Amino acid sequence: MKKIIIIWIVLTAISTANILDEKVRNLMQESNYQSHKKLTKILFRNKEQFYKNEKLNLPKIINTLKENGLLKLNHSIPKKMELGFKVSKNPIKTIKIVEDIFKSMGYYYIFTKKASLTKDGIFVWTINIQTKNMPDPSELIKRLYNQNIKVVDISRYGKNSMSYELETSYSRITAMQVVPSNKIVNLKKPFKEYFLSISPDSYEINIKSNNQDRWYPYIVYFDINLQVLKVIRKKTKIKKLATTIPTATRYIKIGDNFNLKNIKTGLTVMIK
Incomplete structure (x- = not known):
């Protein structure tokens, strides 16, 4: 024995x-x-x-390699980098989170090379970016962790290609504005479309534009997994809009149907 x-x-x-x-x-x-x-x-x-x-x-393995100059991520000239992400749950939400993370790291031009579903139900998203530096894996791990996404594994396929296996069951989007119910909230000048998080029992949204603006509503309602529930587009200028929030809505994107300059002084919203 x-x-x-x-x-x-x-x-x-x-x-x-x-x-x-x-x-x-x-x-x-x-x-x-x-x-x-x-x-x-x-x-x-x-x-x-x-x-x-x-x-x-x-993280410890990667940091040990980095600290000793053993993880080669940089090139002297821009190269096409390929990154793959394997996700078993919440693929649409994961894409949104990963895209926001890359933008926060300075990678603004992300091109989807392939998006597919395996026989086992694993969503595989492959992207290309043109850059001198492969995105730092340790920084990516940290930022994903802040969104409740765990990196299960990382594999490298040559100097310019990496693949990440992600656990996304409890992922959350932090790059948004939480809007409490029954309170008037003033949204400041938008540099991109507003992305709001609301209470699951919300049933109505009231939106008002400022007098000096010309708002042509563009509103998208999402569920907890960022599946689109409803889209509103208006080709006529509107000052006030009150509309029912679809059941199961957790996120709302608000913009202008033509140009964000049309709401350059912001919007006022109230969720009921």
Whole structure:
């Protein structure tokens, strides 16, 4: 019995070491790994320190590589970078969150290369960005975590391609304005469309534009997963609008049907 336990412990230790080594090797890429093999073995010799709850501690692994100049993310000239995201739940909401995160990191031009659903129901979203620097994985992990999204795994496919597996069951959008019920809220000059979070029992929204503006309403209602419930577009100028909020609405996007300059002094809203 003791021999069996010892064998099991040894095999577990070997497996744990192999998984860590493979991940480090993948993130560094083969030629870089071979050039710094001795240093890598020293840095990751205490393998148990790079695990958390029996799983790889990806932030610690990545930060260790970065701090020692072993994670090559930069180029001398702009290159086409490819990033993939694998999501099992809330794909539309995840796209919104990831796009906002990239913009906050300075990546404004994001092009969808492919969006597909696997036989297992996994949504795979692949994007391209033109940049000198591959988005920093540790920064991306941190910002996703702030939106209640956990990075389960990261894989690298060459210098210019990375894939992220995400757990999004409890994701939330923080880049929005929370509007309480039965209170008048003044929305300031918009630099992009307003994105509001409302109470699940809300049933009516009242919107008023300022006298000096010319508002042509554009309103989109979303559920908790950012599925579109209803869209309102008006081609005529309106000063006041009161409309029913669809059942299950949690988010509302408000803009102008033609140009945000038409509401340059903002809007006033009240949710009932």
